[in-house]
Amino acid sequence: MNKTLMTDFYELTMAQTYFNNGKQDEEVVFDVFFRKNPFEGGYTVSAGLDNIIDYINNFKFGTEEINYLRSLGMFSEEFLNYLSNLKFTGSMWAIPDGTVVFPNEPIITVKAKVIEAQLIETALLANFNYASLVTTSTRRIINETKGIPVMEFGARRARGIDAAIEASKYAIIGGCASTSNTYAGMKYGLPVSGTMAHSLVTESESEYKAFLNYAKSNPENTVFLVDTYDTLRSGIPNAIRVAKDYLIPNGYKFKGIRIDSGDLAYLSKQARIMLDEAGFTDTAICVSNGLNEFTIKSILEEGAKINSIGLGDNITASKERIGGVYKLVGVVKNEVVEPRIKVSEDVIKTINPGFKVPYRFYDKETGYALGDVIALYDEEIEKDGYTLINEYHPEKRKVITNYIVRKLQVPVFEEGKQVYQIPSIMERKEYSAKEMETIYPEVKRLLNPHLYYVDLSKKLLELKRELILEHKKEANEAVRN
Amino acid sequence: MNKTLMTDFYELTMAQTYFNNGKQDEEVVFDVFFRKNPFEGGYTVSAGLDNIIDYINNFKFGTEEINYLRSLGMFSEEFLNYLSNLKFTGSMWAIPDGTVVFPNEPIITVKAKVIEAQLIETALLANFNYASLVTTSTRRIINETKGIPVMEFGARRARGIDAAIEASKYAIIGGCASTSNTYAGMKYGLPVSGTMAHSLVTESESEYKAFLNYAKSNPENTVFLVDTYDTLRSGIPNAIRVAKDYLIPNGYKFKGIRIDSGDLAYLSKQARIMLDEAGFTDTAICVSNGLNEFTIKSILEEGAKINSIGLGDNITASKERIGGVYKLVGVVKNEVVEPRIKVSEDVIKTINPGFKVPYRFYDKETGYALGDVIALYDEEIEKDGYTLINEYHPEKRKVITNYIVRKLQVPVFEEGKQVYQIPSIMERKEYSAKEMETIYPEVKRLLNPHLYYVDLSKKLLELKRELILEHKKEANEAVRN
Numbered sequence: 019m020n021k022t023l024m025t026d027f028y029e030l031t032m033a034q035t036y037f038n039n040g041k042q043d044e045e046v047v048f049d050v051f052f053r054k055n056p057f058e059g060g061y062t063v064s065a066g067l068d069n070i071i072d073y074i075n076n077f078k079f080g081t082e083e084i085n086y087l088r089s090l091g092m093f094s095e096e097f098l099n100y101l102s103n104l105k106f107t108g109s110m111w112a113i114p115d116g117t118v119v120f121p122n123e124p125i126i127t128v129k130a131k132v133i134e135a136q137l138i139e140t141a142l143l144a145n146f147n148y149a150s151l152v153t154t155s156t157r158r159i160i161n162e163t164k165g166i167p168v169m170e171f172g173a174r175r176a177r178g179i180d181a182a183i184e185a186s187k188y189a190i191i192g193g194c195a196s197t198s199n200t201y202a203g204m205k206y207g208l209p210v211s212g213t214m215a216h217s218l219v220t221e222s223e224s225e226y227k228a229f230l231n232y233a234k235s236n237p238e239n240t241v242f243l244v245d246t247y248d249t250l251r252s253g254i255p256n257a258i259r260v261a262k263d264y265l266i267p268n269g270y271k272f273k274g275i276r277i278d279s280g281d282l283a284y285l286s287k288q289a290r291i292m293l294d295e296a297g298f299t300d301t302a303i304c305v306s307n308g309l310n311e312f313t314i315k316s317i318l319e320e321g322a323k324i325n326s327i328g329l330g331d332n333i334t335a336s337k338e339r340i341g342g343v344y345k346l347v348g349v350v351k352n353e354v355v356e357p358r359i360k361v362s363e364d365v366i367k368t369i370n371p372g373f374k375v376p377y378r379f380y381d382k383e384t385g386y387a388l389g390d391v392i393a394l395y396d397e398e399i400e401k402d403g404y405t406l407i408n409e410y411h412p413e414k415r416k417v418i419t420n421y422i423v424r425k426l427q428v429p430v431f432e433e434g435k436q437v438y439q440i441p442s443i444m445e446r447k448e449y450s451a452k453e454m455e456t457i458y459p460e461v462k463r464l465l466n467p468h469l470y471y472v473d474l475s476k477k478l479l480e481l482k483r484e485l486i487l488e489h490k491k492e493a494n495e496a497v498r499n
Numbered sequence: 500m501n502k503t504l505m506t507d508f509y510e511l512t513m514a515q516t517y518f519n520n521g522k523q524d525e526e527v528v529f530d531v532f533f534r535k536n537p538f539e540g541g542y543t544v545s546a547g548l549d550n551i552i553d554y555i556n557n558f559k560f561g562t563e564e565i566n567y568l569r570s571l572g573m574f575s576e577e578f579l580n581y582l583s584n585l586k587f588t589g590s591m592w593a594i595p596d597g598t599v600v601f602p603n604e605p606i607i608t609v610k611a612k613v614i615e616a617q618l619i620e621t622a623l624l625a626n627f628n629y630a631s632l633v634t635t636s637t638r639r640i641i642n643e644t645k646g647i648p649v650m651e652f653g654a655r656r657a658r659g660i661d662a663a664i665e666a667s668k669y670a671i672i673g674g675c676a677s678t679s680n681t682y683a684g685m686k687y688g689l690p691v692s693g694t695m696a697h698s699l700v701t702e703s704e705s706e707y708k709a710f711l712n713y714a715k716s717n718p719e720n721t722v723f724l725v726d727t728y729d730t731l732r733s734g735i736p737n738a739i740r741v742a743k744d745y746l747i748p749n750g751y752k753f754k755g756i757r758i759d760s761g762d763l764a765y766l767s768k769q770a771r772i773m774l775d776e777a778g779f780t781d782t783a784i785c786v787s788n789g790l791n792e793f794t795i796k797s798i799l800e801e802g803a804k805i806n807s808i809g810l811g812d813n814i815t816a817s818k819e820r821i822g823g824v825y826k827l828v829g830v831v832k833n834e835v836v837e838p839r840i841k842v843s844e845d846v847i848k849t850i851n852p853g854f855k856v857p858y859r860f861y862d863k864e865t866g867y868a869l870g871d872v873i874a875l876y877d878e879e880i881e882k883d884g885y886t887l888i889n890e891y892h893p894e895k896r897k898v899i900t901n902y903i904v905r906k907l908q909v910p911v912f913e914e915g916k917q918v919y920q921i922p923s924i925m926e927r928k929e930y931s932a933k934e935m936e937t938i939y940p941e942v943k944r945l946l947n948p949h950l951y952y953v954d955l956s957k958k959l960l961e962l963k964r965e966l967i968l969e970h971k972k973e974a975n976e977a978v979r980n
Contacts, residue, residue, distance in 0.1 A: 174620070218516065
């Protein structure tokens, strides 16, 4: 299925404009970045590069697409003919999936012919925005579970079937231990998990019988859902009875119970006592029911006895969004990238101009990330003694020393050729977990996190101010004309 | 692409349990319903049936699926063999897409063999939840625009590429005039729209030149984006210049301008004055920039001069969710549906038992919907003089008269055969708009809407109370044993 046309219609009318003006070979530079961490949080975890690479590799206007565009009566045959031969021949750099990223830094930089760069915008953003949202939502939760594994159960609440499948993958990258989504398990080789729903109990003549029948059919996977009627008075006693009547006599383990409603802190503590008293000290307690990072933190502080967590909505149907944008930052003239800017009355919406590279400075001793700097592509970064300058309060400066500096982006496409191999899902998961360890706890705090420094290099800062003033001048002249 | 495995893993372990207990031919009844309108609103607009029907028609475990399940080492060959021959042979009733629906009413009712009914759960919910969310989000916005057309621009903020395509369709059903998603336009035959982004302007040597080049290449589609540098001092003057220099002399129309930042109420009023003074009284003003139903209502109250609205995030990446659930409500024993219940400490989570039918009562004079009643499938509804009984305050009663009563669900599948033809997208759009007209303005109010009545029939209410008491008794006995 060719999804090349998954592009906003204006990309095509603009492309026709560039084409008619003979600009089809003009190279430009675009950045993908976002302006705000989701959840009023201190960080974002980037993802989506896998699907972006697929989109670009499959980017091709076939006969169906060209015929459809022709049917709209808005495009010339010359332009349609040009499109039918178009492929992506540009270059792309990106911060790898699973990296902790921050507002305003270029996550993906595209340097390509203007029409190619323009047409891929929508797919780049849709993939980046969604994937990063799921990965970030998951990571915020994982950071609060104190190592208790989280199973992703959210397919039914996801944004349709296809979004569910992608969410399962990004939830794993974000730190989940398994998914309930069997299709995603098959497609991506993810660990799948799940045992029973309330319907198994309500269908049955009794809760005891439901558990017993389930145990006989799935003896290696015995996690009983105990809250259909009454968790403490019916569910747990019945689960224990089945364990004693059937599992233990037949050499099977009583793996666990799941509580899906009620006060999970209280019920899990009571459940632990009941299971321990019955001799099932190894039987795990799983909880679920609309949990999020805040409720998890809170019930764990209350001493909830939990061995695993099932989580759906707040991973696959997070009530947030990441507003990644794709902005033109430069036009290549005589082989040099001429910086471009979009100013805005809203200062924060004025973009950072030019062909740029984001760097991260790590403390050589502790390994913690000290701050990021966005520099122009041809700048040299000092090996020691770098001065961080606050963009809006340039008198606020800080000299950092004894650091290791890392270029955050890697080359992904070079002149149309993919030069980056996406690591496996499990590799990305592991990488992302390690990434989190480099971030100060203050930045990861749920409420009022510390603002991580993302500064502009002195050179970039000066360039930005220059361009803003230039445009103010032009606007004034436009009025006078 | 076979998506049959888009099912939560526990559906399969439960299915194996039913199979091993010889229950594969046992029929059950499940309901899809939700407990809360999104956005603290007064209503929801149902959708997703199209994709649900597709899923069920394509439901088939092929070789790849069976091999994958076998590889997990948890399923018997007998069960896998059973799955490989499985198709959906049950019946399904559903409230048509585009209908205004309310919490707790059965949107979809499935009567099928227990394994079939169980396995389709995840896909039913993922489709219903997402589609209804987009349709409802859109409708809430459309209800506030006073007839000003809304263009859906949200592909880049959607939950990945595939969710974007579906969102475009449901946005049209919810009332949008067009979409920017070209793929969705091609796939579903939707009107597409769009003109230019800021990059067209920043790429160019000047704003004037960008507009001029655009006009020459797309002379029939001239909506200029005027806020790249300065809306009033640069953008609008340049658009007017291009209209005077090129469009008018060459016999083309100056169709419009789009303002994408700043105070849209103020800027649109100023823009109207500037355009009118320049003689372009027919030139349209389009606004965009993260608008939602509240900001639209507010800027229109402030007298904003707007001819069309572009809207993305709040349609395709709405910060809400619909939490549709799928609950077993009955088991067929000796050809009679025996009602089942799931009780909960949280009263509102106790489900309505039994095989049910939702009805809507309309005022014969005004056409307004007076209230809904959920009744058991074999109840007769009085032709006149129906007593509505409040479930939690049964002393609160209201006798309604002079009504027309409508069965909300239609048959969709009968014994595995599809018996319902989904209306076209435009038919569903029109139907949904008419549906909205039957809802009292008080129910559509954005803040603190009037609670629409959804009551249980007297018979259902009595059944529910009986079953709750019965389960309380059982739980007590379980403790004593």
